[in-house]
Amino acid sequence: MLGRLHEQIGSAGLVAVAATPWLAAAVDQHSAAVRDIITFGVEGSAAMAGVVLLAGYARGLLDRARETGWTIPVPVEGQPWPHTDWMTTRLLGVCALARTIDEAQPRLDDIDPMEPAVGNA
Numbered sequence: 001m002l003g004r005l006h007e008q009i010g011s012a013g014l015v016a017v018a019a020t021p022w023l024a025a026a027v028d029q030h031s032a033a034v035r036d037i038i039t040f041g042v043e044g045s046a047a048m049a050g051v052v053l054l055a056g057y058a059r060g061l062l063d064r065a066r067e068t069g070w071t072i073p074v075p076v077e078g079q080p081w082p083h084t085d086w087m088t089t090r091l092l093g094v095c096a097l098a099r100t101i102d103e104a105q106p107r108l109d110d111i112d113p114m115e116p117a118v119g120n121a
Contacts, residue, residue: 001055002098005062008072009088010095017092023084030093035101050101058094061087 017024038053065071065087073088084092 006095009091013092026089027092027096030090031097034093034097054101
């Protein structure tokens with residue numbers, strides 16, 4: 001599911017993101033929102049792999065998009081995107097998040113506020 005989404009929009013879209021500051025900021029915001037939704041908004045999410053939750057979220061987005069008649073835009077790799085709609089930006093956020101979703105992240109309860117941060121000694 002996520003692999004196909006990356007092929008359809010993520011590959012060229014994330015190249016455009018890297019070259020377009022406003023799009024990079026928008027996609028970063030969408031990635032953070034999706035991460036929060038699947039982390040805090042899904043009961044039992046701690047017991048599931050992040051990629052599974054992300055794939056389910058993406059499937060729900062695509063199902064809703066089809067119901068409304070939305071179709072995946074066909075980006076041209078290397079071409080700047082003059083604008084994107086909410087759904088495209090959200091799906092690019094999903095693609096960006098898919099790259100790192102199951103990497104180990106520090107938990108807030110694992111952080112000792114009295115301990116100096118790495119590199120701030």
